[in-house]
Amino acid sequence: MLKRVKRRYLALEIDADEVFGSKEFMDAVWSAVLKLYGEYGASQAGLTLIDFDMEKRFAVVRTVHTAADMVRTALASITKIGDKPAAVHILAVSGTIKALYKKTKR
Amino acid sequence: MKRIYADLHLRPNLKDSEQVSHVVSKAAKLGYRLVAITFSSNFPEEEIRRLRSICKEAKIDMASRVDLRPRTPRELIRDLRRLRRKFEIIAVVCESKNVARQAAKDRRVDLLNFPSVDFRKRFFDGAEAELASNGAASLEIDVKLLLTLEGSPRIRLLSNLRKEAAIAKEFHVPIITSSGVSDEMLMRKPRELAGLTHLFDLDEISAIEAVSKNPVAIVRRNREKLSPRFVAPGIRIVRGGRDC
Numbered sequence: 001m002l003k004r005v006k007r008r009y010l011a012l013e014i015d016a017d018e019v020f021g022s023k024e025f026m027d028a029v030w031s032a033v034l035k036l037y038g039e040y041g042a043s044q045a046g047l048t049l050i051d052f053d054m055e056k057r058f059a060v061v062r063t064v065h066t067a068a069d070m071v072r073t074a075l076a077s078i079t080k081i082g083d084k085p086a087a088v089h090i091l092a093v094s095g096t097i098k099a100l101y102k103k104t105k106r
Numbered sequence: 107m108k109r110i111y112a113d114l115h116l117r118p119n120l121k122d123s124e125q126v127s128h129v130v131s132k133a134a135k136l137g138y139r140l141v142a143i144t145f146s147s148n149f150p151e152e153e154i155r156r157l158r159s160i161c162k163e164a165k166i167d168m169a170s171r172v173d174l175r176p177r178t179p180r181e182l183i184r185d186l187r188r189l190r191r192k193f194e195i196i197a198v199v200c201e202s203k204n205v206a207r208q209a210a211k212d213r214r215v216d217l218l219n220f221p222s223v224d225f226r227k228r229f230f231d232g233a234e235a236e237l238a239s240n241g242a243a244s245l246e247i248d249v250k251l252l253l254t255l256e257g258s259p260r261i262r263l264l265s266n267l268r269k270e271a272a273i274a275k276e277f278h279v280p281i282i283t284s285s286g287v288s289d290e291m292l293m294r295k296p297r298e299l300a301g302l303t304h305l306f307d308l309d310e311i312s313a314i315e316a317v318s319k320n321p322v323a324i325v326r327r328n329r330e331k332l333s334p335r336f337v338a339p340g341i342r343i344v345r346g347g348r349d350c
């Protein structure tokens with residue numbers, strides 16, 4: 001029997017002076033994972049964008065729990081989003097979206 | 107007890123007081139409770155005191171740090187004699203093997219920093235680690251290069267850092283992870299700095315200690331030594347009387 005996939009939801013704060021879209025943001029995340037862990041590593045991350053609010057500089061991404069450390073490292077290595085200087089800080093990590101929003105009080 | 111996170115290598119532009127206060131308040135916002143700011147060796151003490159008050163306003167503790175870049179071991183000894191009692195942290199940027207060896211065995215040196223990407227100019231090998239473990243020096247790893255380099259230079263750097271971290275662990279040399287940045291956009295949370303050390307195979311406990319326990323221990327030890335009550339390790343003046 002296939003094992004149930006455990007997930008981790010990461011609440012992120014986008015630290016940037018400029019504004020950009022969700023596509024540019026996810027491109028930066030994917031590119032960071034690819035640069036550090038290659039295509040094989042990126043294929044194991046199971047990255048999905050769940051929520052993105054540029055006004056509040058807030059995003060939520062989902063990953064597989066086994067790749068959570070890998071994604072955390074990759075997110076910390078982001079220095080640019082769409083050629084604009086930016087940083088991504090992790091606000092909270094949780095196993096469910098409900099608990100994540102509770103932690104971040106949203 | 108809540109863990110104290112420290113970044114021992116902040117390099118804001120000291121001529122721009124606005125940038126300094128931005129960097130300090132950003133460090134406080136990111137969760138640091140102790141930062142070390144790098145000064146030049148002839149930086150006026152009143153200015154250091156003024157920066158300390160800026161840090162106090164931001165509810166963050168500041169330690170003074172100086173980076174020495176001596177060309178010869180003799181120059182290093184001379185600088186240490188002149189500056190050891192002026193600064194809380196002394197880091198030696200090792201650009202030659204002789205200097206690296208002298209810095210590792212001198213107990214007045216707190217941090218050994220190897221800034222070069224070229225593996226021939228990184229002198230943290232077994233012999234260096236053995237000297238450092240007998241002395242009091244720790245290996246400092248700046249993550250700035252990890253963030254700014256790309257492609258093959260970063261691959262080579264990671265490979266070198268992996269070897270150095272393994273050697274440090276084998277010889278029980280404490281590792282300090284610092285940001286080493288002057289730009290606030292490159293500052294990271296302590297847990298993120300610890301996360302970046304996974305790239306060179308530092309285990310989770312060592313990674314967290316490299317941004318908390320190890321740097322805090324250096325600052326505590328040096329503050330005790332610099333206090334007027336200090337006599338020798340383990341001996342300090344508790345009370346002074348007329349007949350003492």
